[in-house]
Amino acid sequence: MMKPATLYGLIHKGAQLMLVSLGVAPKEIDSAYRDWLHRKTGKRSCKELTSPQLDALVRELKHDGWLTDYRPGGRADNRPTDAQWRKLAALCHELDWGNGLDDPALDRFCMRTAHVASARFLTKALMSQVITGLERWIAGGHPHETH
Missing domain, CATH: 1.20.5 (Single alpha-helices involved in coiled-coils or other helix-helix interfaces)
Structure with a gap:
Protein backbone atom coordinates (compact mmCIF):
# COMPACT_ATOMS: atom_id res chain seq x y z
CA MET A 1 0.00 0.00 0.00
CA ASP A 64 -8.19 7.24 -18.00
CA GLY A 65 -4.53 7.59 -19.00
CA TRP A 66 -3.69 10.71 -16.98
CA LEU A 67 -0.88 9.17 -14.93
CA THR A 68 2.35 8.66 -16.79
CA ASP A 69 2.99 5.17 -15.49
CA TYR A 70 -0.03 3.88 -17.39
CA ARG A 71 1.42 2.03 -20.35
CA PRO A 72 -0.68 -0.96 -21.28
CA GLY A 73 1.43 -3.67 -22.83
CA GLY A 74 4.85 -2.85 -21.37
CA ARG A 75 7.72 -0.42 -21.72
CA ALA A 76 9.73 -1.69 -24.71
CA ASP A 77 11.31 0.90 -27.02
CA ASN A 78 8.59 0.53 -29.65
CA ARG A 79 5.77 1.09 -27.13
CA PRO A 80 3.82 4.36 -27.21
CA THR A 81 5.16 7.19 -25.08
CA ASP A 82 3.48 8.60 -22.01
CA ALA A 83 2.62 11.72 -24.02
CA GLN A 84 0.92 9.56 -26.67
CA TRP A 85 -1.16 7.76 -24.03
CA ARG A 86 -2.19 11.11 -22.51
CA LYS A 87 -3.12 12.48 -25.95
CA LEU A 88 -5.15 9.37 -26.74
CA ALA A 89 -6.91 9.63 -23.36
CA ALA A 90 -7.75 13.29 -24.07
CA LEU A 91 -9.20 12.37 -27.47
CA CYS A 92 -11.30 9.61 -25.88
CA HIS A 93 -12.58 12.17 -23.40
CA GLU A 94 -13.38 14.61 -26.22
CA LEU A 95 -15.39 11.87 -27.94
CA ASP A 96 -17.26 11.12 -24.70
CA TRP A 97 -15.96 7.57 -24.62
CA GLY A 98 -16.69 6.94 -20.96
CA ASN A 99 -14.32 4.03 -20.47
CA GLY A 100 -11.35 6.06 -21.71
CA LEU A 101 -8.50 3.92 -22.97
CA ASP A 102 -10.54 0.79 -22.30
CA ASP A 103 -13.59 1.89 -24.26
CA PRO A 104 -14.86 -0.59 -26.88
CA ALA A 105 -15.28 2.31 -29.34
CA LEU A 106 -11.53 2.97 -29.14
CA ASP A 107 -10.81 -0.70 -29.78
CA ARG A 108 -13.06 -0.61 -32.86
CA PHE A 109 -11.29 2.52 -34.09
CA CYS A 110 -7.88 0.86 -33.52
CA MET A 111 -9.02 -2.16 -35.51
CA ARG A 112 -10.16 -0.02 -38.45
CA THR A 113 -7.16 2.33 -38.37
CA ALA A 114 -4.20 0.24 -37.21
CA HIS A 115 -5.53 -3.32 -37.62
CA VAL A 116 -4.97 -4.20 -33.96
CA ALA A 117 -7.69 -5.52 -31.66
CA SER A 118 -7.02 -3.10 -28.81
CA ALA A 119 -5.14 0.10 -28.01
CA ARG A 120 -2.89 -1.88 -25.68
CA PHE A 121 -1.34 -3.58 -28.73
CA LEU A 122 -0.34 -0.32 -30.43
CA THR A 123 3.27 0.48 -31.20
CA LYS A 124 4.61 4.03 -31.19
CA ALA A 125 4.08 4.35 -34.96
CA LEU A 126 0.58 2.82 -34.89
CA MET A 127 -0.36 5.07 -31.98
CA SER A 128 0.56 8.08 -34.14
CA GLN A 129 -1.76 6.78 -36.87
CA VAL A 130 -4.62 6.32 -34.40
CA ILE A 131 -4.13 9.77 -32.86
CA THR A 132 -3.99 11.40 -36.28
CA GLY A 133 -7.08 9.48 -37.39
CA LEU A 134 -9.06 10.53 -34.31
CA GLU A 135 -7.99 14.15 -34.70
CA ARG A 136 -9.11 14.15 -38.35
CA TRP A 137 -12.35 12.43 -37.42
CA ILE A 138 -13.10 15.04 -34.76
CA ALA A 139 -12.03 17.95 -37.01
CA GLY A 140 -14.25 16.62 -39.79
CA GLY A 141 -17.27 16.89 -37.58
CA HIS A 142 -18.06 13.20 -37.71
CA PRO A 143 -20.69 12.11 -35.24
CA HIS A 144 -19.39 10.45 -32.11
CA GLU A 145 -19.46 6.69 -32.32
CA THR A 146 -21.97 5.09 -30.02
CA HIS A 147 -21.32 2.06 -27.88
Whole structure:
Protein backbone atom coordinates (compact mmCIF):
# COMPACT_ATOMS: atom_id res chain seq x y z
CA MET A 1 0.00 0.00 0.00
CA MET A 2 1.33 3.42 -0.94
CA LYS A 3 1.79 6.17 1.60
CA PRO A 4 -0.89 8.87 1.59
CA ALA A 5 1.63 11.54 0.53
CA THR A 6 2.54 9.45 -2.53
CA LEU A 7 -1.14 9.08 -3.42
CA TYR A 8 -1.69 12.85 -3.00
CA GLY A 9 1.12 13.50 -5.44
CA LEU A 10 -0.18 11.00 -8.00
CA ILE A 11 -3.69 12.42 -7.82
CA HIS A 12 -2.46 15.98 -8.16
CA LYS A 13 -0.20 15.07 -11.10
CA GLY A 14 -2.87 13.11 -12.98
CA ALA A 15 -5.57 15.73 -12.39
CA GLN A 16 -3.23 18.51 -13.49
CA LEU A 17 -2.43 16.70 -16.76
CA MET A 18 -6.13 16.18 -17.36
CA LEU A 19 -7.01 19.81 -16.66
CA VAL A 20 -4.22 21.16 -18.87
CA SER A 21 -5.37 18.91 -21.71
CA LEU A 22 -8.87 20.34 -21.27
CA GLY A 23 -7.49 23.84 -21.77
CA VAL A 24 -7.49 25.11 -18.19
CA ALA A 25 -5.13 28.07 -17.90
CA PRO A 26 -2.05 27.50 -15.70
CA LYS A 27 -3.09 30.19 -13.22
CA GLU A 28 -6.49 28.49 -12.81
CA ILE A 29 -5.18 24.93 -12.30
CA ASP A 30 -5.30 24.96 -8.48
CA SER A 31 -8.87 26.20 -8.34
CA ALA A 32 -9.97 23.84 -11.13
CA TYR A 33 -8.22 20.94 -9.35
CA ARG A 34 -10.05 21.62 -6.09
CA ASP A 35 -13.37 21.94 -7.96
CA TRP A 36 -12.71 18.62 -9.74
CA LEU A 37 -11.78 16.93 -6.46
CA HIS A 38 -14.93 18.28 -4.81
CA ARG A 39 -17.12 16.97 -7.65
CA LYS A 40 -15.49 13.55 -7.36
CA THR A 41 -15.35 13.22 -3.57
CA GLY A 42 -17.18 16.04 -1.85
CA LYS A 43 -13.84 17.24 -0.42
CA ARG A 44 -11.52 20.03 -1.63
CA SER A 45 -8.28 18.47 -0.36
CA CYS A 46 -6.80 15.00 -0.65
CA LYS A 47 -5.84 15.19 3.02
CA GLU A 48 -9.55 14.91 3.86
CA LEU A 49 -9.93 11.62 1.93
CA THR A 50 -9.78 8.08 3.23
CA SER A 51 -7.24 5.57 1.91
CA PRO A 52 -9.89 3.76 -0.20
CA GLN A 53 -10.96 7.10 -1.72
CA LEU A 54 -7.34 7.97 -2.55
CA ASP A 55 -6.76 4.54 -4.09
CA ALA A 56 -9.95 4.85 -6.16
CA LEU A 57 -8.91 8.24 -7.56
CA VAL A 58 -5.46 6.94 -8.50
CA ARG A 59 -7.03 3.91 -10.22
CA GLU A 60 -9.43 6.17 -12.13
CA LEU A 61 -6.64 8.52 -13.25
CA LYS A 62 -4.51 5.56 -14.38
CA HIS A 63 -7.47 4.00 -16.17
CA ASP A 64 -8.19 7.24 -18.00
CA GLY A 65 -4.53 7.59 -19.00
CA TRP A 66 -3.69 10.71 -16.98
CA LEU A 67 -0.88 9.17 -14.93
CA THR A 68 2.35 8.66 -16.79
CA ASP A 69 2.99 5.17 -15.49
CA TYR A 70 -0.03 3.88 -17.39
CA ARG A 71 1.42 2.03 -20.35
CA PRO A 72 -0.68 -0.96 -21.28
CA GLY A 73 1.43 -3.67 -22.83
CA GLY A 74 4.85 -2.85 -21.37
CA ARG A 75 7.72 -0.42 -21.72
CA ALA A 76 9.73 -1.69 -24.71
CA ASP A 77 11.31 0.90 -27.02
CA ASN A 78 8.59 0.53 -29.65
CA ARG A 79 5.77 1.09 -27.13
CA PRO A 80 3.82 4.36 -27.21
CA THR A 81 5.16 7.19 -25.08
CA ASP A 82 3.48 8.60 -22.01
CA ALA A 83 2.62 11.72 -24.02
CA GLN A 84 0.92 9.56 -26.67
CA TRP A 85 -1.16 7.76 -24.03
CA ARG A 86 -2.19 11.11 -22.51
CA LYS A 87 -3.12 12.48 -25.95
CA LEU A 88 -5.15 9.37 -26.74
CA ALA A 89 -6.91 9.63 -23.36
CA ALA A 90 -7.75 13.29 -24.07
CA LEU A 91 -9.20 12.37 -27.47
CA CYS A 92 -11.30 9.61 -25.88
CA HIS A 93 -12.58 12.17 -23.40
CA GLU A 94 -13.38 14.61 -26.22
CA LEU A 95 -15.39 11.87 -27.94
CA ASP A 96 -17.26 11.12 -24.70
CA TRP A 97 -15.96 7.57 -24.62
CA GLY A 98 -16.69 6.94 -20.96
CA ASN A 99 -14.32 4.03 -20.47
CA GLY A 100 -11.35 6.06 -21.71
CA LEU A 101 -8.50 3.92 -22.97
CA ASP A 102 -10.54 0.79 -22.30
CA ASP A 103 -13.59 1.89 -24.26
CA PRO A 104 -14.86 -0.59 -26.88
CA ALA A 105 -15.28 2.31 -29.34
CA LEU A 106 -11.53 2.97 -29.14
CA ASP A 107 -10.81 -0.70 -29.78
CA ARG A 108 -13.06 -0.61 -32.86
CA PHE A 109 -11.29 2.52 -34.09
CA CYS A 110 -7.88 0.86 -33.52
CA MET A 111 -9.02 -2.16 -35.51
CA ARG A 112 -10.16 -0.02 -38.45
CA THR A 113 -7.16 2.33 -38.37
CA ALA A 114 -4.20 0.24 -37.21
CA HIS A 115 -5.53 -3.32 -37.62
CA VAL A 116 -4.97 -4.20 -33.96
CA ALA A 117 -7.69 -5.52 -31.66
CA SER A 118 -7.02 -3.10 -28.81
CA ALA A 119 -5.14 0.10 -28.01
CA ARG A 120 -2.89 -1.88 -25.68
CA PHE A 121 -1.34 -3.58 -28.73
CA LEU A 122 -0.34 -0.32 -30.43
CA THR A 123 3.27 0.48 -31.20
CA LYS A 124 4.61 4.03 -31.19
CA ALA A 125 4.08 4.35 -34.96
CA LEU A 126 0.58 2.82 -34.89
CA MET A 127 -0.36 5.07 -31.98
CA SER A 128 0.56 8.08 -34.14
CA GLN A 129 -1.76 6.78 -36.87
CA VAL A 130 -4.62 6.32 -34.40
CA ILE A 131 -4.13 9.77 -32.86
CA THR A 132 -3.99 11.40 -36.28
CA GLY A 133 -7.08 9.48 -37.39
CA LEU A 134 -9.06 10.53 -34.31
CA GLU A 135 -7.99 14.15 -34.70
CA ARG A 136 -9.11 14.15 -38.35
CA TRP A 137 -12.35 12.43 -37.42
CA ILE A 138 -13.10 15.04 -34.76
CA ALA A 139 -12.03 17.95 -37.01
CA GLY A 140 -14.25 16.62 -39.79
CA GLY A 141 -17.27 16.89 -37.58
CA HIS A 142 -18.06 13.20 -37.71
CA PRO A 143 -20.69 12.11 -35.24
CA HIS A 144 -19.39 10.45 -32.11
CA GLU A 145 -19.46 6.69 -32.32
CA THR A 146 -21.97 5.09 -30.02
CA HIS A 147 -21.32 2.06 -27.88
